[in-house]
Amino acid sequence: MSQEFDPSAIEAKxxxxxxEAKIFEIxxxxxxxxxxxxxxxxxxxGDKLHVGHWYNFAPADSAAxxxxxxxxxxxTPMGFDAFGLPAENYAIKSGIHPDISTRSNVQTMxxxxxxxxxxxxxxxxxxxxxxxxxxxxxWLFLQMYEHKIAYKKEAPVNFCPxxxxxxxxxxxxxxxxxxxxxTVVQKNLNQWFWKITDYAQRLxxxxxxxxxxxxxxxxxxxxxxxxxxxxxxxDLVGHAExxxxxxxxxxxxxxxTYMVLAPEHPLVEKIxxxxxWGAVKAYRELVAKKTELERTDLAKVKTGESTGAFVxxxxxxxxxxIWIADYVLVTYGTGAIMAVPAHDERDFDFACQFELPIKxxxxxxxxxxxxxxxxxxxxxxxxxxxSNIVGGENERWNKECREDILRGGxxxxxxxxLINSGFLNGMDVDEAKKRMIAWLEDEGKGRAKTTYRLxxxxxxxxRYWGAPIPIVYDPQGKPHPVPEKHLPWLLPTDxxxxxxxxxxxxxxxxxxxxxxxxFGKGWTPEFDTMDTFVCSSFYYLMYLASxxxxxxxxxxxxxxxxxxxxxxxxxxxxxxxxxxxxxxIGGPEHACMHLIYARxxxxxxxxxxxxxHEEPFKKLVHQGLITNKGAKMSKSKGNVVxxxxxxxRHGSDAFRMYLMFMGPFTEGGDWSDTGxxxxxxxxxxxxxxxxxxxxxxxxxxxxxxxxxRTIKKVTEDxxxxxxxxxxxxxxxxxxLLDGEGGVSKETAKTFTLLLAPLAPHLAEELWESLGGKGxxxxxxxxxxxxxxxxxxxxxxxIQVNGKLRGDIKVPADASKEDVLEQAKAHPNVAxxxxxxxxxxxxxxxxxxxxxxx
RNA sequence: GCCGCUGUGGUGAAAUGGUAGACACGGGGGACUUAAAAUCCCCUGCCCCUUACCGGGCAUGCUGGUUCGAUUCCAGCCGGCGGCACCA
Numbered sequence: 001m002s003q004e005f006d007p008s009a010i011e012a013k014x015x016x017x018x019x020e021a022k023i024f025e026i027x028x029x030x031x032x033x034x035x036x037x038x039x040x041x042x043x044x045x046g047d048k049l050h051v052g053h054w055y056n057f058a059p060a061d062s063a064a065x066x067x068x069x070x071x072x073x074x075x076t077p078m079g080f081d082a083f084g085l086p087a088e089n090y091a092i093k094s095g096i097h098p099d100i101s102t103r104s105n106v107q108t109m110x111x112x113x114x115x116x117x118x119x120x121x122x123x124x125x126x127x128x129x130x131x132x133x134x135x136x137x138x139w140l141f142l143q144m145y146e147h148k149i150a151y152k153k154e155a156p157v158n159f160c161p162x163x164x165x166x167x168x169x170x171x172x173x174x175x176x177x178x179x180x181x182x183t184v185v186q187k188n189l190n191q192w193f194w195k196i197t198d199y200a201q202r203l204x205x206x207x208x209x210x211x212x213x214x215x216x217x218x219x220x221x222x223x224x225x226x227x228x229x230x231x232x233x234x235d236l237v238g239h240a241e242x243x244x245x246x247x248x249x250x251x252x253x254x255x256x257t258y259m260v261l262a263p264e265h266p267l268v269e270k271i272x273x274x275x276x277w278g279a280v281k282a283y284r285e286l287v288a289k290k291t292e293l294e295r296t297d298l299a300k301v302k303t304g305e306s307t308g309a310f311v312x313x314x315x316x317x318x319x320x321x322i323w324i325a326d327y328v329l330v331t332y333g334t335g336a337i338m339a340v341p342a343h344d345e346r347d348f349d350f351a352c353q354f355e356l357p358i359k360x361x362x363x364x365x366x367x368x369x370x371x372x373x374x375x376x377x378x379x380x381x382x383x384x385x386x387s388n389i390v391g392g393e394n395e396r397w398n399k400e401c402r403e404d405i406l407r408g409g410x411x412x413x414x415x416x417x418l419i420n421s422g423f424l425n426g427m428d429v430d431e432a433k434k435r436m437i438a439w440l441e442d443e444g445k446g447r448a449k450t451t452y453r454l455x456x457x458x459x460x461x462x463r464y465w466g467a468p469i470p471i472v473y474d475p476q477g478k479p480h481p482v483p484e485k486h487l488p489w490l491l492p493t494d495x496x497x498x499x500x501x502x503x504x505x506x507x508x509x510x511x512x513x514x515x516x517x518x519f520g521k522g523w524t525p526e527f528d529t530m531d532t533f534v535c536s537s538f539y540y541l542m543y544l545a546s547x548x549x550x551x552x553x554x555x556x557x558x559x560x561x562x563x564x565x566x567x568x569x570x571x572x573x574x575x576x577x578x579x580x581x582x583x584x585i586g587g588p589e590h591a592c593m594h595l596i597y598a599r600x601x602x603x604x605x606x607x608x609x610x611x612x613h614e615e616p617f618k619k620l621v622h623q624g625l626i627t628n629k630g631a632k633m634s635k636s637k638g639n640v641v642x643x644x645x646x647x648x649r650h651g652s653d654a655f656r657m658y659l660m661f662m663g664p665f666t667e668g669g670d671w672s673d674t675g676x677x678x679x680x681x682x683x684x685x686x687x688x689x690x691x692x693x694x695x696x697x698x699x700x701x702x703x704x705x706x707x708x709r710t711i712k713k714v715t716e717d718x719x720x721x722x723x724x725x726x727x728x729x730x731x732x733x734x735x736l737l738d739g740e741g742g743v744s745k746e747t748a749k750t751f752t753l754l755l756a757p758l759a760p761h762l763a764e765e766l767w768e769s770l771g772g773k774g775x776x777x778x779x780x781x782x783x784x785x786x787x788x789x790x791x792x793x794x795x796x797x798i799q800v801n802g803k804l805r806g807d808i809k810v811p812a813d814a815s816k817e818d819v820l821e822q823a824k825a826h827p828n829v830a831x832x833x834x835x836x837x838x839x840x841x842x843x844x845x846x847x848x849x850x851x852x853x
Numbered sequence: 854g855c856c857g858c859u860g861u862g863g864u865g866a867a868a869u870g871g872u873a874g875a876c877a878c879g880g881g882g883g884a885c886u887u888a889a890a891a892u893c894c895c896c897u898g899c900c901c902c903u904u905a906c907c908g909g910g911c912a913u914g915c916u917g918g919u920u921c922g923a924u925u926c927c928a929g930c931c932g933g934c935g936g937c938a939c940c941a
Contacts, residue, residue, distance in 0.1 A: 028924085184874070215856095217934090218857065218936095219856085219857080222856065223859095223937080225937095226938065229941085246941070247941060248939080248941095265904075296939070297939095327939045327941075328939080328940095337941045344941070345939090346941075347941080445916095451941095453940055586938090589936095594938085625934095636933090655921095661866095661877075662865060663866060664866090667859090672864085672865075674864075674878055674879070675864085675879085676878090677877095678876090678877045678878055680879095681892095724865095724876085725867070727876080728866090728877075729875095732875080732876065735876090796872095797872040798872090799871085799872080799921080799922070801922090802920095802921065802922045803922095804925085807872070839921090840923055842871095842922085846872060848871050848922090850871080850921050852921045852922095
């Protein structure tokens with residue numbers, strides 16, 4: 001019957017034909033309907049491509065092929081995020097230079113990717129570790145420097161004393177070194193930052209125009225962490241200096257009974273009197289020794305120390321004590337808080353621990369009078385109308401509070417009305433916030449203030465395998481940018497990979513000599529390299545920067561005719577045509593890193609005038625995660641599944657269809673190869689049907705109706721990336737043809753085109769054998785005739801009181817009356833009607849009758 | 854703790870207010886074969902009635918609600934996954 005079917009041979013044949021015809025190479029300037037289909041570029045790991053990559057790339061390719069057949073000029077590029085730690089760690093272990101291992105990994109992965117048969121435009125490939133690429137990473141740094149976005153300040157790094165290396169946060173996760181288990185220490189280094197915080201509001205505002213998963217936008221919004229509140233200034237007792245705090249609850253100022261500074265706060269030394277200094281210093285040292293994990297452990301008891309200093313609460317005029325405690329973070333707000341223990345859980349815990357006064361200022365009970373006989377149900381405090389709990393009663397109050405903790409009491413953080421709060425009394429929380437801010441502004445003691453959790457981007461890495469920061473220091477240590485004409489500022493190669501505790505580039509003689517030769521004696525280069533997230537923050541532009549600009553034009557850094565010409569990243573016309581990217585597909589793990597950095601860099605480039613759009617990625621989709629035995633695939637767990645043997649056995653078409661058929665693209669799942677057989681059979685049956693059984697002149701009307709329904713379903717499903725159901729509807733149609741014993745040539749060709757995005761090689765082979773002209777991928781996507789999708793008869797389900805009691809077959813144009821009549825006449829239905837007329841009769845056209853008795 | 858997602862046969866799943874389990878895998882039975890593989894055909898959620906046909910009941914994590922009708926919408930609870938986590 002069917003001739004020998006050899007997917008490997010077919011796939012190799014068509015991959016070669018596609019390449020020879022260069023049909024996937026896009027002329028960026030001539031595109032009329034540009035569609036930029038982008039996937040997150042991979043890291044060229046020694047693990048090669050695994051099924052997770054396939055699960056990302058293959059369906060993305062199917063979607064891109066579909067868009068091409070719909071008539072778009074589709075550009076879908078591929079590249080490598082090639083700088084980074086794994087190659088360097090491998091070099092430390094093996095002595096093999098990262099450039100060599102990276103190039104070899106890239107080569108292997110390109111080969112594997114080509115075996116997939118995706119329609120990548122390889123002429124536009126990028127590799128972030130090549131000088132042609134990283135000259136632009138450095139150019140970006142210079143732009144940031146010129147626009148005062150790049151700045152230097154001291155910041156701690158994780159350092160492993162045993163390995164003598166700086167560790168990324170992910171490598172130091174539970175406070176110990178990932179590799180040797182040694183306790184990680186914090187070291188302060190002078191490092192480069194990019195001011196991303198200036199863009200916090202724009203990063204939030206931009207979300208509204210993005211077709212992104214809501215989940216991802218929420219994650220970013222939480223990461224940016226906008227808080228609105230007030231900054232309040234407190235006068236210190238006996239000092240000229242003032243203490244400023246940030247609070248989201250200015251309404252509770254009357255309830256602020258003490259202050260807390262972060263242990264690292266600079267005022268601590270100035271305000272602590274001698275008799276408290278010993279204890280304060282000891283506490284600071286204790287905190288400094290704690291690991292990040294110990295410090296952020298929520299289960300632990302709160303610790304702290306009194307400074308012996310006081311401030312004046314501007315609302316009450318009372319003196320309140322200043323403490324230091326490590327539950328206050330020096331990195332957020334002003335590094336200091338006003339503590340309102342009655343209405344903040346952390347302050348409440350702390351106050352109970354150290355017996356500090358707790359003064360309620362919010363009455364949670366909105367339904368009863370302001371002067372209810374107790375303040376909180378939890379506290380069960382007797383309270384006379386109008387009395388002030390704190391005044392003169394601190395001792396008793398604390399005692400009862402502590403008893404209450406033993407009973408599981410808590411503070412009140414919800415809404416309510418203000419009490420014990422002078423001019424705020426009786427107001428609700430929102431109103432009181434506004435009134436308090438207005439009062440503070442009038443008094444010159446505070447103002448409305450918005451704070452973000454987002455921190456500036458630390459881009460310095462004390463690592464070798466990254467783009468060198470293009471900065472040199474004069475003999476006085478003042479930084480100067482490396483002029484653009486010296487880009488790429490090459491990564492030196494005379495470096496051994498033995499960790500010394502310093503940035504590896506400090507070992508390079510060539511690097512230091514080069515700097516002195518160009519800039520003068522005593523000048524030194526910046527020895528740190530850039531975070532790899534910098535490299536990946538603009539790579540989507542570099543794919544487009546191929547003609548006369550960007551990567552292919554290093555000469556652009558030269559001056560022409562003595563004029564100083566500005567370096568441009570990208571041809572403005574191409575940028576306007578192709579950006580923002582039409583579809584971006586990649587993993588959700590990048591929600592708060594790459595996907596924020598790329599948006600930020602795009603915004604800065606727009607501000608500098610190099611691009612025309614504020615947002616790089618208009619539509620974003622996350623593919624699901626493929627796990628193995630419930631765990632994320634990783635080399636260290638030894639559970640990485642290689643696609644190669646499956647591809648060899650079943651072919652790329654079958655393997656990619658299997659991945660798509662497994663379930664919804666965005667959901668992923670646990671890896672299992674049971675079921676690949678089903679797709680294997682499907683592929684073989686398709687081949688048999690459309691080579692040996694194209695034996696009909698015309699197809700029956702019901703076959704034609706099914707065909708048009710299939711076109712409709714497959715079109716809508718691929719558009720929505722529902723590849724699993726697209727494939728199952730093709731299976732259903734093939735099952736129907738099997739029943740018919742054959743198919744017409746016209747229908748065979750249409751089916752072949754429907755298959756083309758999903759099984760591209762097989763589709764080409766069938767297209768050729770059916771006598772189609774050109775490539776299948778170059779054909780118009782089939783359209784359906786809505787009139788033909790309609791069936792001539794309907795099966796109507798009949799429900800009595802919501803339960804299915806039978807069904808009837810009626811012509812599609814049957815009237816409601818006829819259908820109801822027939823439904824009631826159905827013997828099993830009549831049995832349940834018991835001869836009585838139904839109370840209610842509902843007819844859903846073409847589908848169902850519902851009778852109520 | 855907070856935020857988000859998720860829960861359906863032995864398995865992957867489908868159906869987003871209208872016949873729950875499409876399409877597959879696996880399993881059982883049969884055909885072909887010396888045999889196996891491959892291929893093809895039939896059966897396959899659980900329970901009850903029945904020789905059989907025809908029927909009936911239960912079932913989408915749990916408990917309620919809205920509706921003629923709920924896997925789908927609403928409320929509360931339980932389990933799983935992911936993110937953030939002393940952010941004032």
